[in-house]
Amino acid sequence: MEFIALNYNKQPNIKDIADHVKLSEFHFQRMFKEWAGISPKRFLMFITLNSLKQNLVNANNLIELAETAGLSSQSRVYDLFVKVESVTPHEYKTKGKGIIIQYGIHHTPFGQCFIANTKRGICALEFIDELPDRTVNQFKEKWKNADIIENQHATKPLIESCFGNTEKPLKTLLYGTEFQIKVWEALVKIPYGYLTSYSSIAELINKPKASRAVGSAIGKNNIALLIPCHRVIQRLGGLGGYKWGEDRKLAIIGYEKSFLRK
Numbered sequence: 001m002e003f004i005a006l007n008y009n010k011q012p013n014i015k016d017i018a019d020h021v022k023l024s025e026f027h028f029q030r031m032f033k034e035w036a037g038i039s040p041k042r043f044l045m046f047i048t049l050n051s052l053k054q055n056l057v058n059a060n061n062l063i064e065l066a067e068t069a070g071l072s073s074q075s076r077v078y079d080l081f082v083k084v085e086s087v088t089p090h091e092y093k094t095k096g097k098g099i100i101i102q103y104g105i106h107h108t109p110f111g112q113c114f115i116a117n118t119k120r121g122i123c124a125l126e127f128i129d130e131l132p133d134r135t136v137n138q139f140k141e142k143w144k145n146a147d148i149i150e151n152q153h154a155t156k157p158l159i160e161s162c163f164g165n166t167e168k169p170l171k172t173l174l175y176g177t178e179f180q181i182k183v184w185e186a187l188v189k190i191p192y193g194y195l196t197s198y199s200s201i202a203e204l205i206n207k208p209k210a211s212r213a214v215g216s217a218i219g220k221n222n223i224a225l226l227i228p229c230h231r232v233i234q235r236l237g238g239l240g241g242y243k244w245g246e247d248r249k250l251a252i253i254g255y256e257k258s259f260l261r262k
Contacts, residue, residue: 001110004040005250008047014040038258047254052233055257058200082188082226085120086174086181096146096175103139103148104155105132108163109255110248113224114139115155115162116148121171125162125223127244142175162225172223183217190231193256197235219243225252 003020004012017040018028032040091099101123103116108127114135116124123143128135140148161168174181186204190196198211198218207213218229221243230249234240242249 001036001043001251001255002247004044005047005254006247008044008250011044036255036258043254043258046257047250052195052239052253055195056200056233056235057194057196058203083121083169083171084174084185084188084227085171086176092175094145096143099143099146101143101146101148102151102154103136104150104152104159105136106152106156106159108159110252111244113159115159116143117155117158118173121173122158122162122223122226123173123175125226127224127248129245170226172226174223174227176217176220179213180217180220183214184221184223184227187218187221187227187229187232190228195231195233195253198232198240199235201232215240231256 003017007016014025014029018025021028023031029040032043036043087096087099091097099118101116101118103114103124105112105114105128107113110127112128112132114124114126114128114132115122116139124139126135126139158170161170174184176184182205183201186201189204198215199208201218202208202211202214205214218232219241221227221229224230224244230242230252232240239246239249
């Protein structure tokens with residue numbers, strides 16, 4: 001998926017992709033379809049910029065979609081169960097004083113991932129492309145006064161819930177400014193498999209002229225997937241960047257669309 005997303009503009013054929021992962025065309029197509037539910041060719045089609053542009057939804061129908069999508073579609077059920085909570089002003093000011101956090105690093109379909117959890121919810125979910133220690137240290141600096149403990153055993157079930165089909169409610173604990181939290185709460189309203197624009201999110205939070213500030217807030221999101229910043233692109237169809245890499249953003253978008261349109 002990373003290879004397809006990174007090379008979609010070259011429109012690689014099945015042989016090119018199969019050669020990249022060192023499989024025969026037959027076995028590659030079969031494995032890809034078993035895992036993603038669609039053929040590599042259809043996946044490639046979903047992530048072309050033209051397709052992304054055609055699938056944008058605006059602020060006016062975003063709420064309606066959020067209410068009607070989900071169980072009535074082929075989307076993953078867990079999207080309906082993401083609950084959002086934010087740290088208190090005191091916790092924000094004191095960088096998490098009194099909060100106990102457990103973290104772990106796990107493999108996922110989209111790369112290695114750092115996850116951190118509190119009793120009130122997941123407070124970090126970040127893809128790692130560099131040394132894990134760097135991500136851990138940056139997290140510890142952000143939550144400087146919290147009690148932070150490594151616990152792979154405790155965080156593994158959470159990772160499986162985040163990247164699998166589940167009806168178990170998932171809670172998130174957001175750490176940010178008032179404006180950032182408003183933006184992140186708006187992102188949760190984007191239904192699985194759908195896309196919207198930065199300007200539509202700005203309209204949704206009643207700040208229609210704040211598209212650039214919205215983009216900045218989205219870039220500060222450190223809870224990937226559950227706070228779905230990957231579902232926001234530019235109105236003209238450009239990707240608009242992604243904290244964890246544009247190729248990964250395209251891969252996640254294509255994967256979600258494959259489930260939505262099965």
